[in-house]
Amino acid sequence: MAESLKGGDAPARRLSWNDPDVRSVVYQVVALGLVALVGWFLISNTLHNLSVRNIASGFGFMEREAGFAIGESPIAFGPENTYGRAVLVGLLNTLRIAAVGIILATIIGTIVGIARLSKNWLIARLATVYVEVVRNVPLLLQLFFWYAVITETLPGPRQAIDAGLGVFISNRGIKFPAPTDHVAFDLAALGFLVAIALAVAVSHWAKKRQDATGQPFPVWWTGLGLIIGMPVLGWLVGGAPMELDMPVLRGFNFSGGATLTPEFAALLAGLVIYTAGFVAEVVRAGIQAVNYGQWEAAGALGLSRTRTLRLVVLPQSLRVIIPPMTSQYLNLTKNSSLAVAIGYPDIVSIANTTLNQTGQAIEGIMIIMAVYLSISLSISVFMNWYNKHIALVER
Amino acid sequence: MAQPIIDLQGVNKWYGEFHVLRNINLTVARGERIVICGPSGSGKSTMIRCINRLEEHQKGHIIVDGTELTNDLKNIDAIRREVGMVFQHFNLFPHLTVLENLTLGPIWVLKQPKAEAEAAAMKYLERVRIPEQAKKYPGQLSGGQQQRVAIARALAGSPKLLLADEPTGNLDTQMARAVMQLLEDIHRDGATIVMVTHDPELAARAQRNVHVIDGQIVDVGEAPRLHMNVSRLSA
């Protein structure tokens, strides 16, 4: 008896097609074999074609001189720099547009999402019209539209629209005053960083104090005061310089100040307006996911509307909002690749130029894919971590 | 006569064109346990939801513990501090543990230190006989256990008055009896309880019954004679 329980008398396993394990192994071997076969076919063709066309493979070309200029770059770049540096510029440009776009799309999308749920009929209607129009027209078309608006309907620099405060809008982009190279502005930036550190410290201290004495501390207001006050303080300590680098019309164009190029502005406008439509829907769903009973229960305990929002509603909404929100952020980053259509030098556009000039098609495509895959991968790693830590515990 | 804890004088409320509360007059004395019963849609829930301003009344006066409910946020806050509420759907906060559900109000509204609030909360969890669930999340509990937590949460602010809106409406008979027994025990300890139900068996166990039909109080009576039988049954 005991023997048979240990499996001594179990029916002997024979290698048979009727054994599900055998089948499973065979299927998998066949699938892997097919994939390997197709892969080998493609790779051998490619190697053959490359040798016929005399294209050397490898990333050696990255060291060579690029020979083309890039319209805008956060780091210094000239035609004498290498392809490698050009690709770096593209990557930085992609990250820059994505970062600014994500921040603005989140702000606008959140406002529109809340507006769609407003009791105010007009506001809700306007928000709905916005969302429906923006989501149902291709992003690329919207990009072309904004680019055309900027380059075709805006006046030239000599007739630039003076938006006040030294901001000039023309078909060469948006010119605005920039801080000059003065120690006061460095101090202000330093003050900002110090304020963030202080705000974190204050919130820790406030929590400790409340646990001990029960007295809450106005952490939000203090933090806001710090973040506004410290940079101002830094600026004052630096001597409170009043002069900024103002854009000035010289001849046919502006000099001085900082510029939003038409390409950057159009791409940013398109990405932000488009993505905000999707963010709005995510936010709306997140708010609706929290049952009204939660508001009532918190209200019945005597919590104010603001505290209810912060302690009860937001923590629940965010659980619903954050996963789809991250995928919208990812979409925005991937969509920034449409930059190539209006000539903003992002990673796709520069890799494309590179592969056209050098003929290194495979390497060029690999660079593009590697960049996006590493962004996607890091975001999904974060998402998995987040989901594990934040999921509601239910049985 | 001592000042009543609740005094409704000529209260009227409309949902759009629908006249949901029609000229309600009712006083509840301290230490009373009354049940408001009536068919669904009769306005009984709306009536108690007006008492802590989850709904707004449009005419008449509502005076809770000497404070009249007006648009003044200070008054609303003061009254909500005095009034605990238990809901049909429990409305526990799913992202907080049972203990955190109980301490949220005392910490943020009554400004108690955390340790003190937690000690008090454990006392209330023992009172509702589920102290061992303190670290769990509401989603991990049964319906009956969730309603006990909800009752403990309502008590944690040491209110002078406990409102219960169909507290057993979502529970099976056995759990409902246990929750009722709990509310009766709490009443015996000195709390004032106003409860809404459409379950005649539960209504029969009250000291005083208020019948609401079509938004009007049609009958305020002593506990019906069923009372004795039921308590014998449940004993």
Next chain:
Amino acid sequence: MASVTEALPPPNPQSGPLAWLRERLFSSPLNAILTMLSVWLLLMVLPPLVEWALIRANFTAETSAECRAGAGACWAFIAQKYRLILFGLYPFDEQWRPLVAALILIGMIVASCLPAMWKPRLILLWVAGLVAVAVLMWGGILGLRYVEDTLWGGLPLTLILATFGIAVAFPFGLVLALGRRSKMPAIKTLCVLYIELIRGVPLISMLFMSSVMLPLFLPEGFSIDKLLRAQIAIILFAAAYIAEVVRGGLQAIPKGQYEGADSLGLNYAQKMGFIILPQALKVVIPPMVSLFIAVFKDTSLVVIIGIYDLMQSTKVSLTDPAWRGFSIEAYIFVSAIYFIFCFSMSKYSKALEDRLATGHKR
């Protein structure tokens, strides 16, 4: 005490236009301010817009100079160029063919939206429809002149890229979804790799890959034309997304259904074909419609590799030296076309979702 009170009307009027205004627009000071702000915004934007688009617009001008004289929109540009925008370079006399092809495609999409049509023979309809479209577009038989696909363009091409893309990608996506849920580690890994790889990169990189790398992948002397390469990229791309949508549907099927099928002694193919997929595919119809909308919008990207779709034909129409500078009008026109398609599909998908949701509750 128990005197009966009759139902009375509320103290303030609760209906009628005034009450509506108070309730919907001026219920609180904040709401009143927001309302005033939006009204101000609308007053700032709408009148000039109406003036530009309608009152001062020119619908009939014969030359661009005449159009430019007015300060309004030049819709005459659209009147001049709509054939180019809609049908691209397709031979002018034969343009009824892409028109009929487009109508067939639209008809098939509409037919697939009717629940009464959700039967196996819908697949037959699709095969027949797609063959008819191919015959109409290429011609060369039935007395139709042969038209090279490099001359195809405009709206029919956009519709073809999107519908063929989804239709061909669907079986691939289905297999990938089943593979991803398979218990066989090698197959599961392959499917996950494919799906995540494709979903991690932008469509544009797939299009570039198909246009520059596909020629390298193939044996020497063997080439596929540009349009087909773009179509392949869209199919490969859509398959990964379809796989995820279908996987969502498979996950929505309760475990009991699988166990029920197993207990009947059905094998894997029978279990999936008779029990699981029919239920899962019904669940995924609304997200599939949303995906179709996304693919329909995304086909506009082929303009970047120079395919002559609706977007590209619009851009080409803008390069006519005689009619320069009317991009805004052209883009609004094309936006309206895209909007009509996408908006109606998304409304349909929403309605369907609501209907299916109630169907599940009962």
